[in-house]
Amino acid sequence: MRSAIRKPQAMNADQRLFLTDEQLRTGIELMFFAYRDFTGDPDRILDERGYGRAHHRAIHFIRHRPGITVAGLIDVLSVTKQSLNRVLRQLIEDELVTQTVGETDRRQRLLHLTEKGEELEALLSAPQRERLRRAFLTAGPDAVAGFREVLLEMMDDGARRHLGGGAGRAQDDEERRG
């Protein structure tokens, strides 16, 4: 028995495929820690202003999908109308978000950020962008491509259409859905 030395052939299929228990567990923990720290910075800024993470999410998607409807935002965020409404009411009251009546369908309320809203959005996303920027720069382009691929694969099929940018405009999808 040659038990002393581990030959490369001794690796099973899952090990060669980087799918060991250890690596999957590390993946789970990476998601937990990275997400927590990623949201930590804006959370602190929001807290000072009496807002929460829900406000950030609304502000983010209104900023990047200007003119999105309330129903569209509910769909992207996967929250209930009641949850979103409370958040939206505050943001409108505080003059960070405006509503305009839809042109083709006047029941719709099209959402936009005010200047004040844009300012807060920039302030909130700055630390996240900086964190990503630093991580991307350190890890390099190939690592970034891998990061994007894996996260994209981890998403539910239905959620992928909400992703703006590289994989098709979400706004178009939403308008098509009407």
Place this chain on the structure above:
Amino acid sequence: MRSAIRKPQAMNADQRLFLTDEQLRTGIELMFFAYRDFTGDPDRILDERGYGRAHHRAIHFIRHRPGITVAGLIDVLSVTKQSLNRVLRQLIEDELVTQTVGETDRRQRLLHLTEKGEELEALLSAPQRERLRRAFLTAGPDAVAGFREVLLEMMDDGARRHLGGGAGRAQDDEERRG
């Protein structure tokens, strides 16, 4: 098939460095969607049993750092004693977690999962492992390496020592801290 179209045009430094506004924004949204869907499966299982995400986190880290102290768990999770205590009380009451008095320091309560606890942990992590496994397999080993690098870089410096596996054992750190 997701990164199909790429226009070969003039790129500035940031674009070559994959640090365009667009790519940073997509990174932000990937984190949001992937994390939400990643936690969605266990959330449903927890819900059926009257537990929440906080219970899952406790169970996960007790499973993978058996004998961890209450203070150690508070440190890893970055929650308050009061928050953790409510969760822990339920898990002990429901016989998923046991406490044993520390041998060297009898003030400490060393946490372990019972068989029942191990079963629930396996049930909760199964969909997450499967999701990761599928994503890793589809994206390939290089992408997985990139995923890990970027997430690791995104974490706060202080959090990195809590990561088990590839980058040093967290358990040792915790024991050293005592």
Place this chain on the structure above:
DNA sequence: ATTTCTAAGTCAATAAGACTGACATAAAAC
């Protein structure tokens, strides 16, 4: 034109999960 459906908004009640602050106990450290 009337009915029906849809988009949005609101009220009420509930719950998980987190927080702060205050306080208690037991054991270790000095």
Place this chain on the structure above:
DNA sequence: GTTTTATGTCAGTCTTATTGACTTAGAAAT
């Protein structure tokens, strides 16, 4: 023997989210 540490607990608060019921306005269908 005093102080510090580890744990546990009580009380109160806050944010986010839920479900359910109901209203208003406008669009669509007949």
